[in-house]
Amino acid sequence: MSDVFERVKNIIVERLGVEDEKVTMEATFKDDLGADSLDVVELVMELEDEFGLQFSDEDSEKIVTVGDAVKYIESKL
Amino acid sequence: MNLEGKKALVTGASRGIGREIALELARCGADVVVNYAGNEQLAQEVVEEIRKLGKKSMAIRANVADSQEVEQMVKEAIDYLGGLHILVNNAGITRDQLIVRMKESEWDEVLDVNLKGVFLTTKAVTRQMMKQKQGRIINISSIVGASGNAGQANYVAAKSGIIGLTKTTAKELASRNITVNAVAPGFITTDMTSQLTEDVKNDLAKQIPLGRLGEPKDIAKTVAFLSSDNSSYITGQTIHVNGGMYM
Ligand SMILES: NC(=O)c1ccc[n+]([C@@H]2O[C@H](COP(=O)([O-])OP(=O)(O)OC[C@H]3O[C@@H](n4cnc5c(N)ncnc54)[C@H](OP(=O)(O)O)[C@@H]3O)[C@@H](O)[C@H]2O)c1
Numbered sequence: 055m056s057d058v059f060e061r062v063k064n065i066i067v068e069r070l071g072v073e074d075e076k077v078t079m080e081a082t083f084k085d086d087l088g089a090d091s092l093d094v095v096e097l098v099m100e101l102e103d104e105f106g107l108q109f110s111d112e113d114s115e116k117i118v119t120v121g122d123a124v125k126y127i128e129s130k131l
Numbered sequence: 132m133n134l135e136g137k138k139a140l141v142t143g144a145s146r147g148i149g150r151e152i153a154l155e156l157a158r159c160g161a162d163v164v165v166n167y168a169g170n171e172q173l174a175q176e177v178v179e180e181i182r183k184l185g186k187k188s189m190a191i192r193a194n195v196a197d198s199q200e201v202e203q204m205v206k207e208a209i210d211y212l213g214g215l216h217i218l219v220n221n222a223g224i225t226r227d228q229l230i231v232r233m234k235e236s237e238w239d240e241v242l243d244v245n246l247k248g249v250f251l252t253t254k255a256v257t258r259q260m261m262k263q264k265q266g267r268i269i270n271i272s273s274i275v276g277a278s279g280n281a282g283q284a285n286y287v288a289a290k291s292g293i294i295g296l297t298k299t300t301a302k303e304l305a306s307r308n309i310t311v312n313a314v315a316p317g318f319i320t321t322d323m324t325s326q327l328t329e330d331v332k333n334d335l336a337k338q339i340p341l342g343r344l345g346e347p348k349d350i351a352k353t354v355a356f357l358s359s360d361n362s363s364y365i366t367g368q369t370i371h372v373n374g375g376m377y378m
Pocket of ligand 1: 146148169193221271272273317319324
């Protein structure tokens with residue numbers, strides 16, 4: 055697993071208080087990880103700080119799974 | 132009201148109600164950024180008064196109807212203050228006209244400043260307030276937003292819109308400990324109401340149960356309360372401050 059995935063996973067575990075093994079590339083933020091819309095916005099904000107990037111509003115809306123976030127970040131680094 | 136250590140941004144704070152709100156928040160202990168549209172000199176005077184109270188203050192010019200200017204202002208304000216706990220959306224204009232005579236441009240101008248402006252500043256500060264898990268947003272509506280008023284279709288639509296926007300923002304941000312309320316002033320003596328003749332003002336006062344027009348400080352004290360920890364269980368509400376003119 056990529057380094058980006060590990061960093062993203064740590065942030066998700068801390069922010070959403072979910073168990074490590076639940077955070078897979080396929081896991082959806084809302085259904086699998088129990089995040090509400092505002093949680094997702096906050097996660098994106100934290101990921102922006104962590105990786106020093108800006109997610110545009112349109113791009114953030116397309117992020118449904120953990121994998122979506124990881125791939126998006128990797129494409130910008 | 133104790134606002135020691137709190138950081139505030141007040142839009143349209145160079146004159147009238149906004150000026151008094153900025154000063155009152157500073158008297159309660161807050162550091163305050165003073166926004167204005169064009170009157171740099173007046174804005175700077177407010178800044179000087181706040182500094183005399185021993186509080187940090189700077190003026191930032193920005194048109195609240197312009198998203199880029201708003202984003203830039205909020206960024207500068209947060210950098211300067213080192214946080215942002217209180218946003219007061221006070222900037223407002225009137226372009227009064229009966230509907231049959233009202234130009235589309237007059238409608239757009241008032242909706243852009245008075246309603247879209249509130250959306251833009253709110254959007255720009257939420258990120259910071261969510262991170263802090265603490266925030267107070269106070270939107271200045273108007274008595275006519277509840278009662279309607281001939282000759283002010285644009286203004287009334289914007290001020291009613293603020294009430295709905297306030298409730299929605301309150302629902303969206305409640306889980307992050309951010310409260311959002313509106314204050315609806317009645318007739319307050321400022322530049323906005325100075326065109327009225329003494330006779331009109333006396334007539335108006337007769338329609339007001341408390342027997343006088345309001346003053347900026349009547350509004351500022353209410354805003355200070357809604358900015359403080361004393362109002363932590365109040366959100367999504369519109370507080371009418373109008374001497375009983377509309378109940
Ligand atoms: N006065 C009343 O009786 C009354 C009653 C009900 C509600 N209100 C509401 O209370 C608020 C303040 O009213 P007021 O009587 O104090 O008004 P005012 O004396 O006319 O002052 C208006 C303030 O808004 C600023 N402003 C105007 N357009 C702006 C823009 N596009 N971007 C940023 N700032 C802008 C002005 O800045 P510059 O000085 O730079 O032009 C000024 O500081 C308004 O929202 C008004 O609708 C007033």
